[in-house]
Amino acid sequence: MRALMFFLLLGVFLLSYAQEPQTPYDSFFRKSSIKYGLNSKVLKAICYVETGLNPYAIGLSRKGKVIKSYFPKSRTEAKIILSRLKTLSEDFNFDVGLCQISRAEMRALKIPPEALLNPKNNIEVAAYILKRKILRKGYTWKAISSYNGRRDYYEKVIKVLREWKVLK
Secondary structure, three states, rough: HHHHHHHHHHHHHOOOOOOOOOOOOOOHHHHHHHHHHHHHHHHHHHHHHOOOOOOOOOEEEOOOOEEEEEOOOHHHHHHHHHHHOOOOOOOOEEOOOOOOEEEHHHHHOOOHHHHHHHHHHHHHHHHHHHHHHHHHHOOOOHHHHHHHOOHHHHHHHHHHHOOOOOOO
């Protein structure tokens, strides 16, 4: 009942004339959201919070602390960075692409990091991960926060949705 209430409230607040930025990836957001029963604007906002919708972004962290963020200008440049990062010990984590898919998720899903430099693949995997979080935690902001792992993460997503005039 609680999940249904959240979903209904979210639906009430989402406006069909949202003014989020248009991107070449919008059809991927829509298709992946439909496939996994998600709201495409929420999925897009999550990815916007993660990288500003940069398809080649790579984040390096250790023990939950960001060490460095890379914003290569091309897939080739991103592949060079990934080849170096893949040699790092397990103490280090790196997140790849538009929606910042983690090294742990890549391993669990058996996806090579280079495949996630493709926005279509990255969005599909992000939608799958978000759906798993929602199945565990329900249609709640906790599920949104668990995508990133920080309790206050959902607040950043809400802020973006409000800036886009998707949420009041």
